[in-house]
Amino acid sequence: MSNREKLKNLVLDVFLLDESEFRFDLRREDIGTWDSLGTVSLAVGIQDVFGHHLSPAEATSLASVADIVAILRARGVDFPDA
C-alpha cells in the first residue's frame, strides 16, 4: 500500500469520514470530528502507521491533511504524488 493510501485510510478511520469525502486538501474546519481528542487519535495513528512520533505541539499545529503530509515528508516519508 502506498503512503498516500495509508494516510487516506488513517484519516478515514480517525475522523470517520466516507471515502467519497476524502481529499488531500481537506482542512481541519472541513472535518467536524477533528476535535482535540481527534488530534490525539491522529498523532497515535501516525505513530502506528508511519512510525513517527509527533510532539504534542506538532500534533496540535496540524490544521490540514496537507500539514500531515508536510510533517511526514520532513521526517523522510515519501509522498511522491500527494
Add this chain to the structure above:
Amino acid sequence: MRILLDRGDSVTHDLEESWGGPATFAFLPQRGGVPEEWALQALGQIPASMRTGHFALLSSGSTGEPRLVLGSRIRAEALARALHEVQASEPVRRAVALLPLTYSYAFVNQWLWARTLGRAFERTAGFAQPARLAAALDASDQAMVCLVAAHVPLLEQHFGDRDFPGVIRVHFAGSRFPQERLATVRRLFPNAEIFNNYGCIEAMPRLTVRRASDGDSAADVGRPLPGVELDASPDGRLLFRSPYSAVGFCDATGFHEIAADEWVATGDLGHRGRDGRWELDGRSGEVFKRYGEKVSLPLLLESVRSAWGGAGAFYRETDPLGEPGHVLFLSPRPTPEQLHAILAIFRERLARATWPLRIESAPSVPMLAHGKVDAGALATAPERRVEWSQRLG
C-alpha cells in the same frame, strides 16, 4: 447451618427439606461458585439470631467480589405472594425453569413461588439440553417461564418458527429488558402476558414490575411492588427500601446487616419517570465521565440499535492518557455495511469522547450460567477481532 450445592435435578428434594427445616442454609452452584471453605467461613460470620429461618445465595454483585447474601424465609415467601398478586398469576399452574436455581431470580420467582402457592415446578437444563427444554415447553399447560434477554436469540436459534401456546406468563429480569425483541417473544409465546421484573439480589430480588404492554422503553421498569420504596440519590444512584429485602450479606470483610429501615443501593442509576414509574439509566459502572463528557453505555448501545440487531456488550479500559474508556463488543461479526452504519451514528450523533476505544467482535458473547454477559471474559473471548479502533488504546 448447612451448605446445599446445586447438584441438578435431585436438588429440589433437598431444597424442600432445607426450606422446611429450621437451620439457615446456603444454596450454592456446584461449579463456578466459590470454594466450600469460603462459604463455610462466610456462614460462620452470620449472627446467632439469623442461624435459623434464613437462606443465603451467592452473588458476585457489581464489584465482582463474592458475597453471600442472607434472606429471611418469611420475607421471601411474602414476596412470592406479592408477585403472585401483581403479576396476576392465579391461572398459572406450573413454573418451568431454564435458569440455574441458585440464581435469586429463578429461586424466588419460580421455585419459591411454586412452593408457596402450591403450583407444580419443573426444572430443565435450559439450553444445555434444548430438546428437553422444548419438550417441557411443548407439554406445558398454563405455565410460567422466567427468562433473561439473552434467551430470546437462543429460543429463535434452537426452536425456529415453533411456538409454545401453553406458556401464559413470561417474565424477564436480570438484564436489560429486550424491548426491541418483543415481537419475537410474542410469536414464541402467543398466549403469554409478558412482564419486565426489576430488582437486585440485595432486594431478594424484586423491586418493581411492569407489563410489557404498559411501556415502550427498555429502561422503564414500572412501579415499585406494594411496600417497596425507591429513591434516587443526588448523583443518580437508585436506592431502595423493601419489606422483602435481604437481611445482610457476608463478604471478605465480614457480615454486614441490612437494617429494616435502611436505604440500599441497587447498583444501578435511575430516575423517577412519569406516573410513579422508574427508569434505569444504567449500572453504576456503566455511566462515567470521560474528558468531561458523560458516557452512558446503555444509551450508547441504544443509539446504535438502528444499525445493529445483534448482541452488544461493553468492557472497560483506560486509554493511554489515563482517562476511563470502553470497548464495544459485538456478536456475531458485523458486515462491513453494518460497521459503516454504526460508525456513521457515532459521527453524526455522539461526541467523540463517548465513542468506544475500539469495536471488537467474536462469533459468540461469553455468557455466565444464568444468562448474563460475562463482562470479565469479553477482553479474552476466543476469536476476538478488532473491527475498528480510535487508536486510543
